[in-house]
Amino acid sequence: MEQTKLNELKQIAAKIRLGVLEGVHAAASGHPGGSLSIADIMAYLYFEELNVRADEPNWADRDRFVLSKGHTAPALYAALALKGFFPESELSKLRHVDSFLQGHPDMKGTPGVDMSTGSLGLGFSTACGMALAAKIDGKDYRTYTIVGDGESEEGQIWEAAMFASHYKLDNLCLIVDWNGLQIDGTVAEVMNPTPHDKKLEAFGFHVISIDGHDLEQIAAAFAEAKTVKGKPTAIIAKTIKGKGVSFMEDQVGWHGSAPNDEQYEKAVVEIKAAM
Secondary structure (H helix, E strand, C coil): CCHHHHHHHHHHHHHHHHHHHHHHHHHCCCCHHHHHHCHHHHHHHHHHHCCCCCCCCCCCCCCEEEECCHHHHHHHHHHHHHHCCCCHHHHHHCCCCCCCCCCCCCCCCCCCCCCCCCCCCHHHHHHHHHHHHHHHHCCCCCEEEEEECCHHHCHHHHHHHHHHHHCCCCCEEEEEEECCEECCEEHHHHHCCCCHHHHHHHCCCEEEEEECCCHHHHHHHHHHHCCCCCCCEEEEEECCCCCCCCCCCCCHHHCCCCCCHHHHHHHHHHHHHCC
């Protein structure tokens, strides 16, 4: 990837992180940890990978994106706002009664959201259906979905994986956000779903393991996924929960806690200093 493009994407990822913090702080609730961990992937998806049109959110031939770990909606909203689906000023209205930015994605109310999610496990299943629909309709669009590592404890995730392999959904790309933490503690202690790579390979996936904060590795993984034929691809992205904010990084308490005014200001200063 050219250095200019790499720098641009790093700036976008930082802006997504700022958008996450703005929304969660303004709402005094939300899920910053897992939203910050996927910011780099979201930046690449919306500003390099996905074929979408901000001025035509329901364009029939667009690529589909499903945020299966729907509680990290702040990252999705920040990416959509930066892409131009709606004004960035809306981010400060997250979870407010008069806002279309609900605590979890709502496909009926928010431009650019392809699927309402929040009940863990359901988003990946829906993404499989979208990918199969493209096959049946002879369409070229691709479907992408991000699943949380804690979410992968859900049995429905593995039913969907079996479905994707059975129907040879090579137009489907699963991204597992492997940050190692969930609301009740470490993923390994709550209900260890690892090894993701071996299990997904056994289910018939082409598996790529990457550093989910390294944009060059992210770019290479998505490029490789497009070359795979006859089977779906899974990208296992090793990330840090709360990435970009020192006091939030790898701290389970920031799974679903909002920063106070002092913490918010400190976090903003840290992210801006790294831009």
